[in-house]
Amino acid sequence: MLLHEYQSKELFRQYGIKVPLFKVVSDHAEVESAWTSLNSSKVVIKAQAHTGGRGKAGGIQMSGSVQEAREISKKLLGSRLITYQSGKDGKPISKLIFEVPAQIQKELYFACMVNRQTYGYSLIASTEGGVDIEEVSRKSPEKIKIENISGLCEFNDFRFRRLAKGLGLSTELQKQFVQVAKGVLKMFTGLDCSLIEINPLVVTEGGELVALDAKVSVDDRALWRHSAIAEMRDKLQEDPLELQANEAGLNYVSLDGNIGCMVNGAGLAMATMDIIKYYGGNPANFLDVGGGANKDQIVTAFKLLMANKSVRAILINIFGGILKCDVLAEGIVQAAKEVEIKIPIVVRLEGTNVQRGREILGSSTLKFVTASSMAEAAKKVVEVAR
Amino acid sequence: MLLHEYQSKELFRQYGIKVPLFKVVSDHAEVESAWTSLNSSKVVIKAQAHTGGRGKAGGIQMSGSVQEAREISKKLLGSRLITYQSGKDGKPISKLIFEVPAQIQKELYFACMVNRQTYGYSLIASTEGGVDIEEVSRKSPEKIKIENISGLCEFNDFRFRRLAKGLGLSTELQKQFVQVAKGVLKMFTGLDCSLIEINPLVVTEGGELVALDAKVSVDDRALWRHSAIAEMRDKLQEDPLELQANEAGLNYVSLDGNIGCMVNGAGLAMATMDIIKYYGGNPANFLDVGGGANKDQIVTAFKLLMANKSVRAILINIFGGILKCDVLAEGIVQAAKEVEIKIPIVVRLEGTNVQRGREILGSSTLKFVTASSMAEAAKKVVEVAR
Amino acid sequence: MSILVDKNTRVVVQGITGSAGSFHAKQMLEYGTKVVAGVTPGKGGQRFEDRVPVYDSVEEAVKNEGADASVLFVPPALCADSICEACDAGIKLAVCITEGIPILDELKFRNYIGNKMRLIGPNCPGIITAGETKLGIMPGYIHKKGRVGVISRSGTLTYEAVWQLSNVGLGQTTCIGIGGDPIIGLKYIDLLELFRSDIETEAVVLIGEIGGQDEEMAAAFIKESKYPKPVITFIGGQTAPKGKRMGHAGAIIEGGKGTAQGKIQALEDAGVTVCKSPADIGETAAKILR
């Protein structure tokens, strides 16, 4: 779960990481008081939307007067921000940050994430902050410093110092960097984060290390133990279909094609997309109904597929394990009662309780094409979708 | 640093460990409102003093009316509580707990401490709560269950369950016990405790696990990172000389003899006491001036020795390491200027900067007996103290 | 022969009284797995299906029934504790089926078990030695005792591969779903090493997918160790949209690795046969083994 910049910065403050003075504005009526309380001749206004590339897309603007701030806010609040990362529909802007601009001496990059190989954490830092870090990684990998932190040890000041020294920071800034790194790791482990990225982490003219931007992502699987964080979810930022899938415990990603897929298991779902392409078709989505789907979830899954108007045929590819074929079949029959299905369905069932599953489908009034192998199923669905 | 029961229980509450409803009373004027707010026909009044054996010594009393409560409070507040563990002067009572009595079904014992061998923690539990646990340990060691917890792993519910099962608790109480153990370990590691003891941990008639008493000791060496805890220190509970020593960074324990000892290093200080006894003398104290004592500390140490009116001779046994002999000598000379010394002093100096040390002492006006070995020093001081 | 588990493996099912646990414990029993005990704290003393004794702790299951392997059907929030418990009780191989464990919990139990216990998963279908024993949730009937070892990060895609191997008549020795989570126990390399010395395993099917570097590491291992048996692979996600879940920084640490193309390239460089279609796994293996 991604957090907004303002939410991340509020958490940063709690963990002792310095951020610029800012106010959150959700309504035009708040512009005046936010401006006044910041007591600054210039104010940066930043659209709060879950996407990168906000600056180039007009989502970050400088205002030199309260009038200007009013105009910018009027334009941004309630609109959608479309950037090169946001997708074609963009993301809604329901909140703004009003922030005192930092006097920037230098821009750094700093991030923390889990390291799969060491079973610990990786801290990543670079002297090239404020730019696309993937670009830096490709063009000048030597400018990226990585420090691996054990999953057990809490004493890592020497590692943080090494990282800071690798960035060429002064002794005084090294000390501040150690505090930032400590705060970030404490927040990462304390809140079950999956990513904390500060880009840029700036050295101000006054010699302070300040987090100017913040991208924080929290492990969805751990939200049950962080109710305050869970409440920060801004559902408006998410794709409505994906959100609906998510709430039903399904894993759904919209794609561009015309063949709706319903598969159990992420691996088989990906392989199903691959084989559809292999036979010249185009999947309309990735949909993993998961290991333990129940009837209701299958019904929801079916509705999700049907909600996509581009879909011209459906491929159901199920290899039952935890998900039993009979449960799936009942779900499909139930869904067919609730949703009108006019397009062809190709079904390939195998695995746990497959006989009962086939019987249930066979004795229903539902029309579908059966296939006994994945290849046959893919070929057939590509054919009927043409 | 030992905490009072009321302080420990307030912390317990923060860590999710249930305690009875209670109020702290520091003044007679508070009796009425404490009584009323508890809304109970009976109230237990408990003297807050750093000593065991409070019950038998009258430090814990039941009151059945506000009048009775007033009388008990009047007697206790401002008095000293003398128990078999408190020493002959007892401990001052400046606060009381007013507590709603628990309906006790069963009394258990539960404690947490550091385990030197496993580099982790030990949880100790027994079905014999509310009594002297050392006694239980001697007479029925099988009634004591120990669970060792790694210094690294946080997932130990199965260990807590094992402990709870070992106490014969029901499944429901096992669940509560797991929560208590989790809370205790979290508090232990979060606050740098050196001991948390709940004796008794009671099962109430209502089937709840409640901490009826609490003994919590915090690692003095870690107080710098727990300022709120450090402020809980109740200096009135401590031996004034030991307190003075402690504040000067010295390690002092009063004893019954008449030979004052000033030694550097705990091991040598104990050995010095041992050798005094070996030669038939009796040490008046244990005093370790520590590894890195400075001149001021030596002066304080000298004043501590002289404050004990039983002292008839002083043995200074210093083997310089970090503590340099010249620093010690300067301290003694300085102290002699500030404190009138009429009793014989035997000095044995060896180690770092010993020559300068001897010169300083030699060129001072101070009279003392020198000794070139520990045995000689001990023999001489025992002689002059007769 | 087989690796890790065979008909003598004595299995305890942690979470046997839950719905998934009880369903699959029954399926395992039917398959012939020696399910010697179940564990659910607070439910000790019961009997599962009137025959398998249920205990409050793994320790008791090990002591009383000689369990040496465990399959976990425990809710995500309790899984880390249960894995540590199995490790401490002396279990040699734990198979964690559970999906959705917080990643920091995974870090903690992975560090805790170190080399003390082998772990398969979490978020995996488990392990099966065809015709002998299954510790997991895979449908038993698709497997057939045979000649090929299977290692896969996926669940259902493993079944697919297995099914194909059975249909072309090759069958399997042992099949392991190593799990789809970022932090897992045994990896490709560990299992390739075990298959190396299993004489009945004539070839290994390795099913990979996008993300992480484990396939690349397996490729390097196969190349450097001059792996003596043919390896056949399929990499899922060749057409998956990029970056749906990956933060920027994740892409750095993996330095351009993690794509299907990169994995396929590395595996082909190591002399591994890479199937273009997931439907070709069985046929390809058959061709190679004649």
Place this chain on the structure above:
Amino acid sequence: MSILVDKNTRVVVQGITGSAGSFHAKQMLEYGTKVVAGVTPGKGGQRFEDRVPVYDSVEEAVKNEGADASVLFVPPALCADSICEACDAGIKLAVCITEGIPILDELKFRNYIGNKMRLIGPNCPGIITAGETKLGIMPGYIHKKGRVGVISRSGTLTYEAVWQLSNVGLGQTTCIGIGGDPIIGLKYIDLLELFRSDIETEAVVLIGEIGGQDEEMAAAFIKESKYPKPVITFIGGQTAPKGKRMGHAGAIIEGGKGTAQGKIQALEDAGVTVCKSPADIGETAAKILR
């Protein structure tokens, strides 16, 4: 010969610019110790006493000067970090002089270093191989190259024993103060084991004190391993008042062990010579070695 350190040991002093660090670094240099580097974060680039280079990190000291041992004079609050740093930098032996480290910090670095690095201390005088090198704060002149190994939990009481051994003409091979804190690195047993195969060490003086069970464990070790060299001991605190610092529960876990009487009993049972007076250590050793 000697154990652990000799004249070739290349020492880095962590905290060399502090007051204790600089005083004792000078003393070590005077004694002949190869102090090849100092470390104080933020002070890299200086030279200590115009000759010893100071670095910001142990890693640099190891890389540039080949340091293989470290002595730490670091404030208590920073000690855990510094010990972990030494361990990660590849230091083989660290000697932590610092007193007053929070016990939970001690638990953490002790678990962190495991068997990766040997640690002496904390809260100890250090280690010295007489006439060759000292890593610590003991006054050098009291030591004399000779025949007896010394292991002690105490600081100044060790000097006392050493002084006696020098005065009776026996001298020492290597003397180690293992430290007075509840959680320490090397213990009696580890060092007895090392002294066993040191041919110049003809006897071992072991200085113990009340509290803990390490002396009892050493006694058991001596007995069970049929330790081949004479061991002479003194146990401090025979007349110390009981329970000044021990909570109730502490007494339980140690089950009546931890008293001077218990330790003396255990040691005598193991055939160890126990001195009644701390002034008799040298004489007793002399009598035994003739």
